[in-house]
Amino acid sequence: MKDANDQTEGHRRCSFCRLSRMDTRRLRFLPRVVTLTAIAKEFHRTDKEIALSLALTLGFRPVGAFIFGLLADRYGRRLPLMLDLVFYSVVEVLSGLAPNYATFMVLRALFGIGMGGEWGVGASLAMEKVPPKLRGMLSGLLQEGYAAGYLLAAVCYFFVFPRWGWRPLFFIGGLPALLALFVRFKVKESEVWKKTRHDSWGQLGRSIASHWKLFIYLTLLLMMMNFVSHGTQDMYPTFLERQWGFSPRQRISVTAISMVGAILAEFCSDTYRTAGASQIDDYCVAVCDCGGSAMGICAVAGAADCRGLPLTVYGAGCLGNHSRSSV
Helix, strand or coil, X not given: XXXXXXXXXXXXXXXXXXXXXXXXXXXXXXXXXXXXXXXXXXXXXXXXXXXXXXXXXXXXXXXXXXXXXXXXXXXXXXXXXHHHHHHHHHHHHHHHCCCCHHHHHHHHHHHHHHHHHHHHHHHHHHHHCCCHHHHHHXXXXXXHHHHHHHHHHHHHHHHHHHHHCCHXXXXXXXXXXXXXXXXXXXXXXXXHHHHHCCCCHHHHHHHHHCCHHHHHHHHHHHHHHHHHHXXXXXXXXXXXXXXXXXXXXXXXXXXXXXXXXXXXXXXXXXXXXXXXXXXXXXXXXXXXXXXXXXXXXXXXXXXXXXXXXXXXXXXXXXXXXXXXXXX
């Protein structure tokens, strides 16, 4: 009975930690998205040049996933996770202190390494501590931490940015380093890793190579999922400001509404998880993808004038389906 209670408590702690990391990860990524024009103005750069920092962060995520993933498979989940949390929290704070454009870009590339490392290691630790029958539901719930973190960041932006500017938002993003202490003292090492650990780097490499087909499939799947999410939402606040003349609080209100839509979509999908509901949800993904592609083409061609509201709805739907597809 005691072992069962300890196991349940371990599930709860790991799930709480994982959900908190998802929240704070978006809290640390959002400042660049919603303050892009302000950063461009201070560094005397164009929106396009600052937007390159988004590409750098996302482009370096696989580097972090590879490095910290190997460390987690070789030495356990907890230590690499703690190091990663501290690393990219420090980089986040330093980003708020960046004196020039070049320094800012280097720091955002380093942030991408930390951001990529957290996802795989944290997901492995959380899922390995959860009973198999609950992994599908929990993975969808944890994915909602992404939208919840975005919503939390939107609230911070609403109150902080108009008064103090963009730099304090990056300082706030450094607070999640405290989660490393929670992992250190409250989260135990994965029993699954202890049973399947590899004795050498060579053995680990052979194990990874044996699953190359699955690796390619998941890479392509997640690439398309990120086209749906990051491809629409990251530049949307800039679009609202430059094309529609939205104020900072108007822009962040639209963002917050879309995140509420994402959270509601996940809870509805989870509540009505049946074979029929899954098929309907698949159709929703297809409709969102086709509709988003059509609106994107119209936006580029300048053929659509009233595209703000549809893209907002599309973004909310895509994020909800993104989290549902992780279940």
